[in-house]
């Protein structure tokens with residue numbers, strides 16, 4: 001990690017000031033320019049293993065804009081570990097900036113159909129991959145192994161000063177590994193708010209989260225709240241585009257449209273519904289993903305003007 005403690009950005013937004021609730025952004029994305037946000041923590045166990053048992057490349061899975069594969073490619077490049085990325089869907093040329101970076105950093109890209117990608121946890125299919133690509137050490141999609149969950153618990157130790165931890169720490173859910181780790185080590189004075197980046201019920205999101213815990217180590221339900229995901233994964237509606245644009249250009253808050261922007265939107269809805277008492281402190285964990293903006297900035301700029309309704313700012 002390039003920094004000793006994670007910077008906190010105060011969000012001076014009129015809506016939050018009116019409700020007398022303090023919002024800040026915990027800039028975990030600033031841990032490293034390329035191994036950014038939760039990726040820094042989630043990848044450490046796989047990188048340590050690869051160094052202990054060198055010789056086989058690290059193979060992992062992701063979509064064509066995957067923050068995880070982008071970070072893995074850079075980490076491999078930096079540490080001399082060969083990497084292989086299994087990409088969902090047919091290749092589109094020229095490659096998008098995420099995949100161009102990955103390739104430049106030496107990641108071997110292997111594109112598979114969506115149907116094949118759906119079999120990424122099937123041991124039989126993994127054996128076929130081995131036969132085709134040679135032996136490898138597998139890193140689950142999103143880097144979400146049990147060891148990665150433990151590594152994410154360590155995020156708390158970088159939030160300083162500990163004495164001024166927020167009342168609520170909000171985190172995006174993709175696979176749920178980051179939130180699961182945070183919850184297991186959550187201090188008694190803070191509650192973790194978990195916001196899915198995909199369209200799922202709160203019940204399904206809760207199951208995704210708890211799949212990372214062993215039954216003997218279930219954290220108390222008072223330590224967290226899981227919400228439903230109401231917006232389809234990675235789709236940037238005109239409202240989200242306008243919200244992203246205003247946050248960035250008027251308030252200097254740069255979120256990624258796939259994960260943390262959705263967390264902000266959910267928090268603002270909670271605020272408007274009276275979910276936070278005046279005087280409370282809410283922090284949004286910025287888990288990175290800003291590299292992905294390069295692939296969707298044009299879309300944001302095109303869609304934002306189509307939204308003319310009020311924005312929660």
Ligand SMILES: Cc1ncc(COP(=O)(O)O)c(C=O)c1O
Pocket residue numbers: 037038067068142144172173174175176177178179256259260287288289290
């Ligand atoms: C920027 C960003 N934030 C949050 C997440 C969600 O993390 P998790 O899969 O651990 O739930 C991801 C997932 O890869 C991500 O790229």
